[in-house]
Amino acid sequence: MTWDSKLIDRANQIIELYPQKRSALGPLLYLAQEKEGYIDDDSVVEISKLIGITEVQVRSVASFYTMYKQEPSGKYLISVCKSISCEINNSREVIESIKEFTGLANNETDVDNTFTFEEVECIGACGGAPAVQVNYETVEGMTPTKALELCKYLKEEVPKVIVADHLQDKFGGTKSFDWAIEDNSGTSSTAPGFQIIGTSEEN
Amino acid sequence: MKETLLLTKHMRENPENSHLIDVYEKNNGYSAARKVFKENNPGEVIEEIKTSNIRGRGGAGFPTGVKWGFLAEDEERYLVINADESEPGTFKDRILLERDPHQLIEGIIVTSFASNISKAFIYIRGEYAKPARRVQDAVEQAYEKGYLGKNIFDSGKDLDVVVHLGAGAYICGEETALLNSLEGRRGEPRLKPPYFPAVKGLYNKPTLVNNVETISSVPWIINNSGKDYAKLGVEGSTGTRIFSLSGHVNNPGNFEIEMGCSFGEFIDTFGNGIKENKTVKAFIPGGASAPWFTGEMLDIKMTIDDVANAGSMLGSGAVVVMDEDTNLVLAAKSIVSFFAHESCGQCTPCREGTTWLEMILERISSGRGRASDIDLLLDVCDNISPGLAWPPQMTTICPLGPSAVSPITSLMGSFREEVESLLPKKVLINND
Numbered sequence: 001m002t003w004d005s006k007l008i009d010r011a012n013q014i015i016e017l018y019p020q021k022r023s024a025l026g027p028l029l030y031l032a033q034e035k036e037g038y039i040d041d042d043s044v045v046e047i048s049k050l051i052g053i054t055e056v057q058v059r060s061v062a063s064f065y066t067m068y069k070q071e072p073s074g075k076y077l078i079s080v081c082k083s084i085s086c087e088i089n090n091s092r093e094v095i096e097s098i099k100e101f102t103g104l105a106n107n108e109t110d111v112d113n114t115f116t117f118e119e120v121e122c123i124g125a126c127g128g129a130p131a132v133q134v135n136y137e138t139v140e141g142m143t144p145t146k147a148l149e150l151c152k153y154l155k156e157e158v159p160k161v162i163v164a165d166h167l168q169d170k171f172g173g174t175k176s177f178d179w180a181i182e183d184n185s186g187t188s189s190t191a192p193g194f195q196i197i198g199t200s201e202e203n
Numbered sequence: 204m205k206e207t208l209l210l211t212k213h214m215r216e217n218p219e220n221s222h223l224i225d226v227y228e229k230n231n232g233y234s235a236a237r238k239v240f241k242e243n244n245p246g247e248v249i250e251e252i253k254t255s256n257i258r259g260r261g262g263a264g265f266p267t268g269v270k271w272g273f274l275a276e277d278e279e280r281y282l283v284i285n286a287d288e289s290e291p292g293t294f295k296d297r298i299l300l301e302r303d304p305h306q307l308i309e310g311i312i313v314t315s316f317a318s319n320i321s322k323a324f325i326y327i328r329g330e331y332a333k334p335a336r337r338v339q340d341a342v343e344q345a346y347e348k349g350y351l352g353k354n355i356f357d358s359g360k361d362l363d364v365v366v367h368l369g370a371g372a373y374i375c376g377e378e379t380a381l382l383n384s385l386e387g388r389r390g391e392p393r394l395k396p397p398y399f400p401a402v403k404g405l406y407n408k409p410t411l412v413n414n415v416e417t418i419s420s421v422p423w424i425i426n427n428s429g430k431d432y433a434k435l436g437v438e439g440s441t442g443t444r445i446f447s448l449s450g451h452v453n454n455p456g457n458f459e460i461e462m463g464c465s466f467g468e469f470i471d472t473f474g475n476g477i478k479e480n481k482t483v484k485a486f487i488p489g490g491a492s493a494p495w496f497t498g499e500m501l502d503i504k505m506t507i508d509d510v511a512n513a514g515s516m517l518g519s520g521a522v523v524v525m526d527e528d529t530n531l532v533l534a535a536k537s538i539v540s541f542f543a544h545e546s547c548g549q550c551t552p553c554r555e556g557t558t559w560l561e562m563i564l565e566r567i568s569s570g571r572g573r574a575s576d577i578d579l580l581l582d583v584c585d586n587i588s589p590g591l592a593w594p595p596q597m598t599t600i601c602p603l604g605p606s607a608v609s610p611i612t613s614l615m616g617s618f619r620e621e622v623e624s625l626l627p628k629k630v631l632i633n634n635d
Contacts, residue, residue, distance in 0.1 A: 083291040088451065089450075121545060126294050180301075192329050195336060196366060
């Protein structure tokens, strides 16, 4: 789908922030991801026009970074960390438990587009290992049982906005550090929730 | 033994809302920024930082004042804050971003003043969405107060700060890869020379690239003095440092201490010992890139130089503890897999080598190892980093490849029997 004028306005506002247009490429790719759940061909064309580089240059950058998805993702992207601190704190059991619930292998999406499951490298939650992210919102102090409950909650309640603090309260355990006053912002897509991109949403 | 709170003082004293500008200002916030604009002597600010002897907190430990001194003259210069914290075991910048973003912004204001910079970027890893939101809120608050934007603090100077979100590439923590990423390119490290972004950096213009913790230290140094800062810690490792402690400890977390105590003391005091009273089999002293120490080496002091002399590095300040029951082959495999996954693919020794190391460790750990696998592992390592020396010899543009060698040399140096026990005792001819 081509971009409507509203989205193009948002893109131009982002481009304005940088001394050179091309620097906006990363954030613009997130706009595509928010809209389609992945970097679709139409968005590649739009972005290449907006910042004045070729379509291949856009795709070359998009395919370098793991957070830009090259295929459609589900409503909830579940990323389980398997790096060293999580590895030695049983992240493999958390992975097994999510695989069992969703029936998905690494980097797969289910047929009704509810879940995409991926095993990822360090997400900076080592003090709360093992940790997972849902749409890039962190939950620390996971257990295999809590991971099942988390998946069940997502499937049954279908929350619109994913908020780290809410998931942590419901399903988390040991944290890397105290998170301070509860935060109510998050994301409703598989693009990380961030004001400048326009993906940050209040619950 | 106690913590020394400089950078984490404000957040400890205001556990609920240290990230809000009003609370920060009530606690002497933005006084360093006011001070430098009032005194209006940029050279003096750089001198204070040099006197403090603070060394970069991102991993390489380069003296910050010296780096600032390198910044070439040009009408267009940039400051880039490296908040791409991705070294496994490390989560200390995350707490600074999430809990005290104004301290960082004040550090940016002072640094930009000292180096006559009017545009700064904070490059935050994409997985830190919540910390990035906090920082963006703080940036907006600072704009409203007139601390950022046009004519800040009525000084006639302008400063714009843009928060930029990364997209999941560890390699972008390497400063030239980060700059490529910020220019909208693949996050591939640049060929050296030029060695320093301070000469040719963002858009080929002089650029300071500094870590979050380093710049967050700047307001304290200005409010007190470089001399006071240098009194803390030990020579060569002055000031405090936030260590991220994780693994098999009872109380993981971030702890801010003066450098100089031993790892054993640190783990016992702040980590509250090892889970289930087990003993330490091995520990990583400074992030996944650092060679491991064994449980017999807990007396080593936590300073940049002591750790280097013992054959590893204090790196990003991430201490990961592995207890007596840890399967070290799986631990090494996890780290090697990390580097194989994060290799940008430019250099053959790294791209191919890390992938081979991962495959060999995979077959060893799943019981399909071959008698010759240890030699093969070491041979691949030798091709990535000739001689397996420390600090490593390089065959690659950046240190990522050699980092994957660290866990293998650690494993073979002190825990070789553990690997051998998984291998068949003799070579079987025509077995595969």
